[in-house]
Amino acid sequence: MTFTRNLFLAGAVLAASAGFANAEMSATAINDLNVRSGPGPQYPSVGVATRGSAAILDGCIQGSRWCRVDVNGMRGWVYAEYLQVEHQGNAMIVEENEAVLGVPSVTYESTATVVPADPQPAPGDELLGPVGSVEAITPPxxxxxxxxxxxxxxxxxxxxxxxxxxxxxxxxxxxxxxxxxxxxxxxxxxxxxxxxxxxxxxxxx
Structure with missing residues (x-):
């Protein structure tokens, strides 16, 4: 009886794991991008994911351009416009196609332990322009x-x-x-x- 029960529990765990695996979305970084500890440029960078890096997309904050990912051993937040997902044979930018791709919604709770990155641009500072395609280089x-x-x-x-x-x-x-x-x-x-x-x-x- 105990043996049968243990088999049932093991099967339940495997089924749950399979469900989580199916829920994961595979994405690709289309440019080098900062992975941040929170959904905003005010949060410190935990590292940089290089262009072409494979990522697991947890989801994006509803009404925001920030998404939570696991990439190159880092877990953090990146811009949706820098992520690409394959869907029915087509490469789609996450920011423009969240509904079509069925990207899950996630939330973020701020804590007192989050320390803003330094230095930070002031509110009146100019912004970098939109990201475009460039040829990759390796400087000497x-x-x-x-x-x-x-x-x-x-x-x-x-x-x-x-x-x-x-x-x-x-x-x-x-x-x-x-x-x-x-x-x-x-x-x-x-x-x-x-x-x-x-x-x-x-x-x-």
Missing amino acids: ETVRTYIETTPTQTVQLGGDVVVGAEVPDTVTFQEIPDYQYRYVRINDRPVLVDPGTRRIVYVYQ
Whole structure:
């Protein structure tokens, strides 16, 4: 009797696990993106998920562009516009297709233990422009050396500092000798920018 009961309980656990597995949604990061400890740019980054990283999407906050994911061993919050899900053979951006994809709604409760990231853009600061497609690059080590030996003042901008984001016209770039891309420090993070499109092509970690 006990043996039969244990088999039943084991079967129930397996069935429950299978149900949770089916509920998971697989997504892909379409750009490098910050994974944050809470649903907002004011929360500290727990790491960066590189473009093409596979993620498990728990769900998104209703009426918000923030979604909770597990990606590259990190659990946190990312923008829905940077996530892509395969649906019936088509790649769909989560932010634009939440209803079609059937993305679950999740909630977030703030706690006193959450410490905002520092430094933070002020409310009146300019915003980074929309993210667009750019060609991935791998800068030579000489560029990193130049950046480390040529400090420049940081620029505070709202939004996530990710590959493909457009830098406002008011921001001045630093030229790098014998190199096609320019250098600027945004929110205390060194980035490389295509001067023609003003889009970020590389973010130093």
